[in-house]
Amino acid sequence: MTFLGLCVILCPVILLCILGISSLISRRLPETVTNRCLQVVMVVGLSASTLMLLMMLSMVDPHVPIELGNWVTIPEYQFHIKLIFDRLSIPFVMLSYILCGTIFQFASRYMHREPGYNRFFTLNAVFLLGMVTTSLAGTIETLFAGWELVGLSSALLVAFFHERPAPVRNGLRVWCVYRVSDAALLIAALTLHHFGHSDFEKVLGTASWPAGLATVSEHEALVVGLLMLLAAAGKSALIPFSGWLPRAMEGPTPSSAVFYGALSVHLGAFLLLRISPILVKSPLLCVIIVGLGLSTAVYATIVGRAQTDIKSAICFASLTQVAIIVAEIGIGLRFLPLIHILGNGCLRTLQFVRAPTLLQDYRQLENAIGDRLPRLTGFWDSLLPRGMRTGLYRFAIERGYLDSMIDDYIVAPFVSVFRWCDRMERRWTDYLSGGKSRESDQVDGSGSLEEFL
C-alpha cells in the first residue's frame, strides 16, 4: 500500500518536473509529447488511487497512514511528512485525478497552438500536485504546502492571457485573497503548534475520519476553527471574499472548469471536513459556520441570477452549492457534504466545458422543439414589490458591493497610510540631501534601451 500511496503523490511530482524543467531550460516539449506525458501520469495516478480504494474497501477501518519520515529534523523541530488515505482523502484525490485528467484531454485540443500551451500545463501540474498534497496531508505543514501551490497556480492561470490588463488585474486580486487565506491557515497552524499539536492524528484523534475525537479544548477549538474558517472562506469564495470568483473567469475555460467549478473552490469545504472533529468541540463555531454558509448561499443565488455571461452564472451557481455544503458541515453532517462536493464538482465541470458551445446547444434545442426556448420567470418575481426587485437587481449586478467595500475600507486606507509614509520619507531624505533626493521621480518608463539605441 505504501508503494501505491507513493505512486499517487509522485505522479504529479514527475509531471511537474518534466514540464517545469523543459520550461526552465527553454526546451519546449512538442504538444504530442506533453499530451502523452499527461495521459501516462493521469492513468497511473488514477489507477494507483483506485487500487488503494479497492484495498481499503476490504478493511474494517479504512484509514491508511503512510509515514514518509522527517523531511527536516532538529531537536526542537520536525517537519514530518505523512500521507493519510481515508474516507475523506481518497474520494477527493480520485475526483482530482478524474477531473484533471478529463480537463487535460479537453484542453489539449482547446489550447492547441496557443502560445502559452506549455505554461498552461505546467501551471496545471502545479495545481494537481497542490490538490493531491492537500487532500492527502497528514500534518498541517504538508497541508499548508499543498494549499499554497493551489493558490499560486490559480492566480497565474487567471492571468493566463497576460497580454491584456484585465486578466492580470483579476489574477492579482485572486492572489491577494489567497494570501489572506494562506496567512490565516499559517496562523492556525502556528496556534496549533502553540497548543502543542501539529500532526492531524494527534489533534484530531487516531480514529478514522469522521469518527476522530479532537484533543483540544473548546476555547482552542474556537480560536483554531475561526482561523481555519477564514482560510476556507478565502479559498472557497465565501462572504466577504466572494468577489474574486467571477474575476477568476478571465482564465482559460478548462482551468476555470477544474479550478472554480470543481476542485479549488471546494478546498475550503474540504478543510472544514478535515478538521471536523475540532468543529464538534465548539457549538459557537458551528453556528458561525452555518451562518456564513447560509448567507453566502443567499448572496450567491441572488447575484448569480443577474450575471450576463455564462461562466459567471455557473460560478455563482457553484458557489451557492459550496456555501450549502459549508452549512451542512456546520450542522454536523459529514458524508452528505462529501457526496455533495463530488456531485457539484462533476456537474460544474461538465457545465463549464460546455459553456463555449452554449449558443449552439440552445440552437439545437430550439430546432428540436421547433420554437424558442421558454423564458422562465421566478416564483419570487411576482411576490416581491417592484422597488425591492430593483434594489435586489442593483445589489446583484454590483455583486453585493463586496469588492467596493474591501477597496474602500481596507485597500484605500492601507494605501493612503503608506503613501503618506512615503511622502514623509521623501521630505526627510530631501532635507538630509539638501535638495531633491529621488531620481526615481523622473522615471516614466520611456527611457528604454531601445530608444537609446
Add this chain to the structure above:
Amino acid sequence: MTDLHLPWLELAIVFCLVGGVWVGRLRNPHVARNWALVFSGLALISAVGAWLDFDFLDAVQADDSLHLLYHMAGRELLVMDELSAPLLPLAALLYFLVPLATLQTKVRRFSFAWNLVSEAIVLAMFSCKEPWGIIGLLAIGTIPPYLELRERGKPTHVYIIHMTLFILLLVIGWTFAEIEGIGRIHTLWVIVPLLGAILVRSGIAPFHCWMTDLFEHASFGTALLFVTPIAGAYAAVRLVMPIAPDWVLRSIGLASLFTAVYASGMALVQTEARRFFCYLFLSHSALVLVGLEIVTPMALTGALCVWLSVGMALGGFGLTLRALEARRGRLSLTHFHGLYEHTPELAICFILTGLASVGFPGTVGFVGTELLVDGAVEAYPYIGVAVVIAGALNGVALVKTYFILFTGTRYTSAVSLRIRRRERFAVLLLASLILAGGLYPQPGILSRYRAVKELLHERESLAPSPTTPVEPSHSEHHHAEGHE
C-alpha cells in the same frame, strides 16, 4: 586548533585583491569584465573549497593552514566556523554572478575593480571573529559605494551621515565594552551605541533611508552587493548577541518586526522597481534580525536559514531586475511593461527567486521561514503574527511587480531583448540552488542548527557570572546617566 587543508580563506581574499589591482589597470571594460570574472571565479572556488574542507573536518572552528596573518598580526584573524562557513560561498557567488550578468551595454558603468575589492572586504569580514577586525572591515566596506557615488556625481549626504553614525556608534560601543570588560553586565554606554549601530547598518526604521538613497543613486550592482550579504546581521551576531542583555535583543527584535511589516507595506506602494526591491529586501533583512534576536534555538536556526535563502533569493531577484533595467532603463511600476514574451526565462527566474524569498513551498526559504515564524510566535505569541503578515504582504508585492513588469500588454521591440548566454547560466545556477535547497533542506538546516548551538554556547560562556558582578556604584551611575 584545527587547520583547513589549504589556505582557502587567504587565497580567496588574495585573489580578489590581486584581481582588483589588475583589473583596475585595464582600460578596456570588456577585457576588465572577463578578468574580473576569472578572479571572482577563483575566489568563489576558494570559498566553496573552504566550506567543503570545513565540513569534511567536522570541527567547531578551523584556521587557514598557512597562518600568514598570524605571523604578521600576532593573532589568527581569519577563521572559519559553522556560522561563516556557508556565508563565504554565498557572498562569493553573488560577487561572481553580478559581473557575469552585466550586459555589454552596462560594462562601462560598473566598476569591476572596486567590485573585487569589495568582495575581498566582505570575505575578510565573514572570516573574522575579532571584534575590532569586524568593526574595521565594516567601516572600510562603506568606502567603495561612497567612491562610486562621488565618481558619478550623485548626492552622498544621506549615505555619509548614516554610515558615519554607524561607524562612530560601533567604535564607541565596543570601546566602552572593552573598558568595562567582557563577561560583565554592561552599562548603557555600551548597549545603546551598539544597539544604534546595528539598527543603522541593518536599515531598521527609522534608520533605513540610507538604503533607499543608495539604490536611488548608486549603480544597481553596487547597491545590491552592498546590502545582500546582510553585514548588519553579522555585526549583530558577532558583536551584540554575545554580550547584550535580553532586553536589548528584544528591543532590536521588536524594532525589526515593525520594520518588516512597514517595509512590506512600503514595497506595495512604490512606483519604481529599485525602490520596490529595496523595501522588499529591508523587510526580509528585518525578518532575519527578528529571528536573531529571539535567542531560542528554533528562531535562531530559522533566522540563519532565512539569511542564506534571502541572500540567494533576493540576490537572484535583484539580478533579474538589473537585467530588465539593462534592457528598458529604470523601470516604472505605474504601467504594464509586458516583457514576458521577450524574456520568459527572466520571468521564471523573477517569480522563482521572489517566491523563494517569501518561503514558498519547494524553495530554499520554505523551512527556514517556517522555523522563523514558529520561533517568533513562540517568543511573542501575538506580535509574532506580524511576521506572517509581513510575509503575506511581501508575497502580494512581488506578484504585483511580476505582473507589472512581465504582463499586461504586448511590448514590441525593434531589438532583441532575449536572455544572453551568461545571464542564462546565472539564472539556471540560481534556480538549481533554490530548488535543490528547497527539496533537500536537511543538510542546510542541520548546519545552521550547529551554528546556533555554537552561538548560544558562546553567549552563555560570555554571560555575566553571578559571582562577578560589576561594581554597584559604577553600574548604577551609568544606568542613571542612561535613563536621564
